[in-house]
Amino acid sequence: MNWLLDLTPDEWNAVRLSIKVATVAMLASLPPGILIALLLARGQFWGKTLLNGLVHLPLILPPVVTGYLLLLTFGRRGPAGAFLAEHFGIVFSFRWTGAALACGIMGFPLMVRAIRLSIEAVDRKMEAAAGTLGANPLWVFATITLPLILPGLIAGAILAFAKAMGEFGATITFVSNIPNETQTLPSAIYTFTQVPGGDEGALRLTLISIVISMAALVASEVLARRVGRRMDIE
Amino acid sequence: MSVLVDISHRLGGFAIDARFESAGRLTALFGPSGSGKTTLINMIAGLIRPEEGRIEVDGRVLVDTDAGIFVPKHKRRIGMVFQDARLFPHMSVASNLRYGLWFTPPAQRYADMAAVVELLGIGPLLDRRPAKLSGGEKQRVAIGRALLASPRLLLMDEPLASLDEARKAEILPYIERLRDETKIPIVYVSHSVAEVARLASDVVMLAQGNIIASGPTEAVMQRLDLLPVEERGEGGAVLDTRVLRHDETFGMTVLGSAAGEIRVPRLAVKAGAPVRVRIRARDVMIATEHPAGLSALNILPGTITAISPGEGPAVEVGIDCNGATVLARITEQSRQTLKLHLGGRVFAVVKTVSFDRANTGVGLPAEADG
Numbered sequence: 001m002n003w004l005l006d007l008t009p010d011e012w013n014a015v016r017l018s019i020k021v022a023t024v025a026m027l028a029s030l031p032p033g034i035l036i037a038l039l040l041a042r043g044q045f046w047g048k049t050l051l052n053g054l055v056h057l058p059l060i061l062p063p064v065v066t067g068y069l070l071l072l073t074f075g076r077r078g079p080a081g082a083f084l085a086e087h088f089g090i091v092f093s094f095r096w097t098g099a100a101l102a103c104g105i106m107g108f109p110l111m112v113r114a115i116r117l118s119i120e121a122v123d124r125k126m127e128a129a130a131g132t133l134g135a136n137p138l139w140v141f142a143t144i145t146l147p148l149i150l151p152g153l154i155a156g157a158i159l160a161f162a163k164a165m166g167e168f169g170a171t172i173t174f175v176s177n178i179p180n181e182t183q184t185l186p187s188a189i190y191t192f193t194q195v196p197g198g199d200e201g202a203l204r205l206t207l208i209s210i211v212i213s214m215a216a217l218v219a220s221e222v223l224a225r226r227v228g229r230r231m232d233i234e
Numbered sequence: 235m236s237v238l239v240d241i242s243h244r245l246g247g248f249a250i251d252a253r254f255e256s257a258g259r260l261t262a263l264f265g266p267s268g269s270g271k272t273t274l275i276n277m278i279a280g281l282i283r284p285e286e287g288r289i290e291v292d293g294r295v296l297v298d299t300d301a302g303i304f305v306p307k308h309k310r311r312i313g314m315v316f317q318d319a320r321l322f323p324h325m326s327v328a329s330n331l332r333y334g335l336w337f338t339p340p341a342q343r344y345a346d347m348a349a350v351v352e353l354l355g356i357g358p359l360l361d362r363r364p365a366k367l368s369g370g371e372k373q374r375v376a377i378g379r380a381l382l383a384s385p386r387l388l389l390m391d392e393p394l395a396s397l398d399e400a401r402k403a404e405i406l407p408y409i410e411r412l413r414d415e416t417k418i419p420i421v422y423v424s425h426s427v428a429e430v431a432r433l434a435s436d437v438v439m440l441a442q443g444n445i446i447a448s449g450p451t452e453a454v455m456q457r458l459d460l461l462p463v464e465e466r467g468e469g470g471a472v473l474d475t476r477v478l479r480h481d482e483t484f485g486m487t488v489l490g491s492a493a494g495e496i497r498v499p500r501l502a503v504k505a506g507a508p509v510r511v512r513i514r515a516r517d518v519m520i521a522t523e524h525p526a527g528l529s530a531l532n533i534l535p536g537t538i539t540a541i542s543p544g545e546g547p548a549v550e551v552g553i554d555c556n557g558a559t560v561l562a563r564i565t566e567q568s569r570q571t572l573k574l575h576l577g578g579r580v581f582a583v584v585k586t587v588s589f590d591r592a593n594t595g596v597g598l599p600a601e602a603d604g
Contacts, residue, residue: 129320131307132279133383134337140308143333147324 011201013180014188015208021096021184022164025104026157029111033156037115058170059109067173070102074174098175099182103167107160114159118152119145151224158220162213185209235419237261237387241277241287241297250274250443258436259598260413260420262429262451265440266462271423274440275389278421279314280307291387308337313385313418317392319372321364327375328360334383345384353415354378354408370401374408381418388412390422394429402429403591409433410596427468431455431512432595456559458515458550459542466545470514471561474597477507486586493555493582497531498589508597515550517588518562521581522572532584534560538576541569553582560584 007015039045040052058066074081074092084090092098122145130140146153168186175182177191189205192198240253250270263271276282278289280296283304289297291312296305313334321330331347351357354374364372373393380388393409394402406429413420413433424430430437430451437454439447441462447454451472454460458469475489475496487501489509501509525533539559540552549569551562560582574580 123320125316125318125320126322128281128307129314129316130322130333132281132310132312132314133334133379134308134311135333136306136308136337139337144322 007204008201010179010183011188011205014183014185014205015212017096017099017180017183018165018185018209019212021099021103022161024097024100025107025164026111026161028100029104029108029160030153030157033108033111033115033160034153037112037119037156040112041116041119055112056109058106063106063167063169064173066106067102067170070098070105070170070174074098074101092175094175094178094182096175096181099171099184100164102170102174103164104160106167106170107163110163111156111160114152114156115149118149118155121152122148150227154220154223154227158216162216165209165213165216185212235292235387236290237278237419237421238288238290239274239278241274241284241289243273243277243282243284243286245273248443252440252443252445254438254445254448256421256436256438256448258419258434258450260422260434261436261438262434263421263423263438263440264425264427264430264434266425266464268442269440269462270443271425271440272391275314275391275421275423278387279312279389280305280310281314311338311342311383311386313380313383313388315373315376315380315388315390315393317395319364319369319376321367321372321375321379323364325364326360327356327362327364327367330364330375330379331356331360331382333379338384343384345382347382350378350381353381353411368401369397370404373397373401373405377408377412381412381416385418388418388420390420392423392425395425406432406595414596414598425462425465427455427461427465428512428593431470431472431593432510435598452559455512456552456561458544458561458563463545467516468512468514469561470512470517470593471559472510472512473558473560475509475511476597477501477503477505477509479505492558493534493536493560495532496534496584497586498594499586501594503596510595510597511589512593513560513584514588514593515561515563517584518560519583520551520553520562520564520568520572520574521583522574522578524581525583528583530583530585532582532586534582534584536560536580536582538574538578538580541574541576553580555582 036055072078076093081092092101127140127144130144135143166186171184172187177183177187185205189202192202236255236257238255242251250273252274263274265271273282277284284297284299286299287297295303296310297303354377356374356378359367359371359375367375394405410433422433434451437448437451438445439454439460446460447457455472458466461469473491473493475491478488478490478495480487480500485500486497489496489498489511496511498511503509534555536553536555538551539554542550544550544563547565548563549566551564551574553560553562562582
């Protein structure tokens with residue numbers, strides 16, 4: 001077991017960075033994820049099919065393409081990248097924030113799908129009942145809709161986290177593979193496989209990423225079950 | 235306190251055109267399924283926006299399509315009890331009850347948690363989850379939840395329709411208490427003659443989106459011809475009476491009415507208490523002279539004031555018994571044999587055992603009568 005936990009500083013950094021990137025990617029995509037899921041589940045507007053397609057694009061495009069598009073848009077010289085850097089001092093290219101952005105976008109369709117399904121399952125009559133009790137639409141959302149979609153929200157968030165933990169193609173295309181800055185677990189494993197004698201390191205990191213992903217999955221199961229039991233939905 | 239509804243609305247191929255005004259304690263919107271009652275009540279609650287028309291509660295305009303007024307549901311302060319209760323599954327009973335409280339400005343709160351819990355007998359349920367409640371308990375909690383938002387009007391949309399007879403019998407007394415002990419006017423949707431006759435002070439009768447009769451319960455319920463076909467057998471006269479005394483020897487209660495004394499199975503109410511009875515027309519026999527050697531205990535003398543054709547071989551006969559009208563459904567053959575005619579002196583005969591729990595209820599207090 002010792003060889004498994006005996007990580008080099010660079011390997012530890014890759015593990016820490018991966019968890020940080022995945023967590024930030026998950027948390028940052030939650031608000032827009034809920035909003036877009038709401039729009040898709042409830043909205044009636046022109047261009048809904050287009051929006052739906054756009055959200056799902058990262059799921060069907062080769063990750064390299066997504067990464068390259070991110071590079072074009074959010075790179076130093078990209079329109080969005082230049083704007084954000086100039087006005088807000090937010091820089092994505094070759095930073096861990098860029099890795100988070102790439103991971104967030106790659107996990108976004110999974111998150112939106114899970115949340116959208118749970119929103120569609122909400123009994124709108126409950127919301128009408130809350131309205132007759134004096135709650136305005138915002139309060140209805142906060143006190144009725146949100147708690148009722150909590151299991152879907154958790155599932156979506158964990159899916160996005162797991163996806164971010166495993167994201168490789170878009171990340172390496174967009175922000176490269178810089179140790180301590182953008183070298184996430186998959187990138188580190190990839191690096192190990194490219195050098196002679198790197199097998200042991202690759203295996204170590206592979207096992208670690210399996211453990212983290214499994215832990216996330218189990219955590220989501222437990223959370224969802226606890227929420228479900230609290231609501232007694234049979 | 236009054237409710238005014240005057241709307242016209244089209245829903246696919248179905249058109250509703252209704253106007254009524256009521257100042258009753260409990261106004262029943264009564265009619266067969268598909269007659270538009272639920273649509274009307276949803277419009278009062280603000281869940282449906284009428285295409286055209288006007289809705290006022292207590293002089294406050296909630297909808298006026300000409301003036302472009304539509305008050306959203308959360309600003310109406312109108313409580314609603316749904317057929318399916320709609321308790322929030324993620325909250326305890328206590329949190330469900332308190333929900334409306336958060337959104338009611340303190341100055342407008344009049345409902346008191348302890349009083350409502352006591353009124354509805356839901357004290358033991360407070361810590362439970364809605365999924366663990368029976369149908370009747372859910373409905374009582376739903377009523378409490380609506381009350382605690384301190385509404386200016388309480389709407390009830392067939393609150394008993396999804397319950398079995400035992401559960402209905404469990405809840406009816408609570409609705410009677412609600413009607414008699416609180417000041418909140420109630421609009422109650424139902425397709426059941428038994429419920430309407432027992433609870434309502436006023437009835438608005440609907441058929442196919444139109445109002446076909448409205449007024450005090452005793453008057454409207456006499457129009458047996460207007461009742462939905464499947465409920466016609468339940469139709470009959472509604473009499474407001476008072477308990478004169480109890481006959482403990484035979485387990486009966488003697489009620490005093492304008493028509494005379496009526497003996498019914500023992501009721502668990504005090505002497506002097508108001509009791510409303512419904513005498514189903516099919517339970518009434520007619521005799522042309524005072525019957526002798528008859529087991530039936532209630533023999534009410536009166537004068538025939540109406541004879542109208544009923545379903546199939548039946549005719550419906552209205553008998554004025556000293557100011558109270560009793561309805562009888564007999565065959566045309568009997569009518570001819572007995573030579574019944576308008577103005578004829580007859581006796582209406584009703585068996586004591588034909589009064590059951592479904593057609594005896596707590597009457598409205600005197601000030602609401604007539």
